[in-house]
Amino acid sequence: MSESPRHPEWQYLDLMRHIWEHGDQRMDRTGVGTRSVFGTMLRFDLADDRVPLLTTKRVFWKAAAKEMLWFLTGETNIRPLLQQGVTIWSDWPLKKYRQSSGEDIDQKAFEERIVEDEAFAKKWGDLGPVYGKQWVDWPTYQYGPDGKYTKGPGINQVAEVVESLKTNPGSRRHIIEGWNVAELDRMALPPCHKTYQFHVAGEGDEARLNCMLFQRSCDVALGLPFNLFGAALLTRLMAAQTGLNLGELVWSGGDTHLYLNHTDLIEEQLKREPEGAPKLAINRVPETIFDYAFEDFEVYDYEPQGILRAPVAV
Known part of the structure; x- marks a missing residue:
């Protein structure tokens, strides 16, 4: 009798444990301090609606989905996110406002x-x-x-990749890049999930779309769960727009770290065991990848364990 396959979430938990037990402890930009390793990889099968949503804690996938749709608009102001109740980007402009104005405003009032x-x-x-x-x-x-x-005219990388996947699937240039060196100093936070590369395996009706995300800097406890869902959703949208089947999401990290003030979250999560198989359905395929609405997405069979919170290092 063959053993059942290992739950894919163990990859995440194994990475978290390895960093916490063996990572290099060092000071970082935020002043909080981290334990860090360099050069990591996780792989997730996206076929049959599978999605890498952690079950050992609740991941607020609705916020991650709304953030991805916000990215696709090209918007850079947090107002549309806050109008939808998404507060994940508030910390950076709040810090800037406090420093510039001297006003000790709380986050809720600022939002x-x-x-x-x-x-x-x-x-x-x-x-x-x-x-x-x-x-x-x-x-x-x-x-x-x-x-x-x-x-000159701006380049729509997303639209170009959709087109190249349709017309030249064997290309090695299906890339969406966020690391614009000339504009880094104008960004509140330079892109962490910086490079997405897409790859088509197989041909015809069997062709599968894979995505590899390279993340230069990764907060494993808070950021990575969002990043995995966001990358999976983007891959699903790309596949829907190009008529491709789902393959793998491959995630690769550069500086992959845990913050020292996330101890309680980490130690509690490492006591838990993953269970269940969350699924993500895309219920409508609009004319372009830019025409999706949040209501087009449905997550089902997702029964996570309790919420685990920790402060964001800004």
Whole structure:
């Protein structure tokens, strides 16, 4: 009698345990301190609606899905997210506002002001040219006859990858890149999940879409659960738009770390065992990848264990 396959979430828990027990303890940009390893990989099968949603704690997938849709709009202001109750990007503009104004405003009051006051949101809610701006409107410049550079049309990397998957599936250039060196200093946070590469395996009706995400910096306890779901969702949308079957999500991390102030979360989560098989359904395929709505997504068979919270290092 053959043994049942190991639950795919054990990869995540094994990585967490390895970092916590063997990682290099070091100070970091935030001043909190981390335990860190370099060069890691996880693999998840996305076939049959499978999705890498952690079951050893609740992952707020609805916020992650709304964030992905926000990326695809090219928007860089947190106001549309806050209008939907998504607060995951508030920490960075809040910190900037406190430092600039000297006002000791709490997060909830700051978020309410962003939602209610459009002028305030325009000034204090923008994150700079992060993620979605680079994905759908990468800036270009043209050398004019007057000898001066002028801004050219932006490059929509997402649309170009959808088209290249349809017309040239064997290409090795199906890449969405967020690391625009020229604009890093204008971003509230340089992209952590920076490079997505897509790969088509097989042919015809058997063709499968794989995605590899490279993450230069990864907060394993808080960020990675969101990143895995977001990458899986993006892959699902790409597959739906190109008529491809689902293959693998391959996640690769550079500086892969746990924050020292996440001790309680880590130690509690490592006591738990994964169970269940969450699924993600895409209930509508619109004309373009930019026309999806949150209501098009459905997660089912997801029964996670209790919520585990920890502070975000800013």
